[in-house]
Amino acid sequence: MLLALAAVFSNAGFFLGLPGSGIPWLILALAIAALVCAAVGIMRAFRQPQVYGGKVSSSILGVVSLLICGFAALISVHSRDLPVATGAPQVGQKVPEFTLADTNGNKVSLGQLLKIEGRDAVLRAGGVTSANYNPAPKAVLLVFYRGYW
């Protein structure tokens, strides 16, 4: 049962480590270790119920561990559920031109983003007017993100 508890705690570690952890394999390793611990814990509890607490409580802990691990696995699977980007522009290719609204509703084109210099208040987010001199950049980093933040 102690081991089953350890399993639950290692899962807690997974949840704490989730934001920006950047190492999903560790999460998976933790979940697998947790399951092994839970299985061993339950087996011990059933063999020696007096030493390792009751069969019922260890079973409950085991099931809880399993549920948490299942949830962890679900997140892992869902996180990798992305369409392939084979048709996307590759290194050496030209990117398609676009014109989109910025946070102030002003239309901004890629051409502008690549060339604009000077006091470009249009390019400042959050309605903040920039007094800074912004030279034309050497490059633009286009970051497509999922949104709904």
Add this chain to the structure above:
Amino acid sequence: MRPVAISVDTPEVSRNLATKAGYTFPILSDPTAETIRRYNLLHKAGGPEGSDIARPAEFLVDSSGTVRWTNFTEDVRIRAKADEMLAAARGVK
């Protein structure tokens, strides 16, 4: 290097995000996902309630509009690191 963020969020949503997070780089809105589609980055029904969104992707584009570096993650939890992007940008003369 000028970072530019693009998503299906409306200008209002992006403005809130920029204000809250203190972002000063341009955040562009593609609510119809037209540009996202043209870049072949559409994640069909990837958003809440089956809405179409962009799959995460980063492109470093030089002044001629040519791609110099890309990153297409296969796991939403893993994104390009700032160091990588800055190193790629330093390579553009």
